[in-house]
Amino acid sequence: MAEIRLVNVSRTYDPVGRFDRAAGRPRGEAGQQYDRAFADRMAAQAEINRPAAAGRVKALDNVTLTVADGETLAVVGPSGCGKSTLLRVIAGLDTGYSGEIYYGHENVRDVPVKDRYIGMVFQNYALYPHFQGRGNLRFFFQVRGAPDAEAEERIRITAEIMGFGFSQLLDRKPGTLSGGQQQRLAIARALVRNPKLFLFDEPLSNLDAKLRTQTRIEIRRLLNRFSITALYVTHDQVEAMALGDRIAVMRDGRIEQIGAYDTLRNDPNSAFVAGFLGPRPMNLLAGASDGDGVLHVGGFSVMLPPSLRLSSPAGRGVTLGVHTDDAVAYEPALPAPAGPRVKGTVEMIEPDFGRRQQSIFARAGEFTFSLVTGLEAGWHVGEEIEVVLPEDRLYFFDTESGARLR
């Protein structure tokens, strides 16, 4: 078990590394198999890549972060923001980074992958196709020349942990297993080595919704039972909430914010985090200050909080944020909270029968706006709706930098 600590870790990629422009053919082995069609394809690819090629890609940009012993850190962020790179440098699969990485007190820069006791599970299961399940689990011990008895004992314990129905997967080759079964095997293969650290890279994204929930429960059980330090990359925010003790939101190679889900949701430090974190991201409405303490947003205006008035000259871009479940549909017969009102047209209704709620998406001028109401509130597409934004539930962000102002 170990705490994982990254200090100022950066990783930069040269995006044209595979094509030797001067020679007009790919570098290395691929270049030796050079043929005309391949060259054309590569040239076309280089063309597509050109904007990126102008500057090197900073896949990780000065990342400093600590994952506590036994903690599960969920990592989310848009495609290409550096999540897989983060896992690869921590695993030691990519050593071209600057900065330092520690497992406990040990700097692992020179520790080979096989000595790191990491269990890794990826989106594509990467099982050995010619071995049966048992062979896949045993392989790790064979490579190390561990005694058979030790391997068998670990496999027995792992099968027990993996639970009902797992043992029968051990006698089958991966090609004969379903996606979900293969993924269980991949998780077991990571577990059998008694890892100090678990790294998951979107392990469930190929599974259907039901299997995903089921496997998610299995992973949660494993993490609870062993309190193994883990990083869990996912595009599924519900999964991030369910599995992560904390969530790190990444953007362009940087950690934008890290914290418990509640903190990120109720206290986002940027418009990016507020607008990214689901399942229902915050409404963000860009407006401009009039210099006298009033923010004009599309068809309505709102008083800026006193602390922002002095620092907001005329024309300053300020973005107003409000959570979908804080906004309320205005009904004249009912008491409404104090706050500005926005008029719009209902464009789409998304029912959530499980929670007995619905999300209403309305068009208000140039904005699409969403709010959550009970299922019984009968709204229809095309209807006019008036929404109250409770003034004590408003967030303010600097439009230019995205930083939270209040």
Ligand SMILES: Nc1ncnc2c1ncn2[C@@H]1O[C@H](COP(=O)(O)OP(=O)(O)OP(=O)(O)O)[C@@H](O)[C@H]1O
């Ligand atoms: N081997 C490589 N050579 C060049 N560029 C790379 C390489 N690996 C990653 N990159 C670039 O680094 C950036 C981060 O990639 P990474 O795979 O870490 O993203 P990600 O957050 O895992 O994305 P996704 O959600 O799509 O899996 C991207 O811009 C990617 O194109």
Ligand SMILES: [Mg+2]
């Ligand atoms: Mg990735």
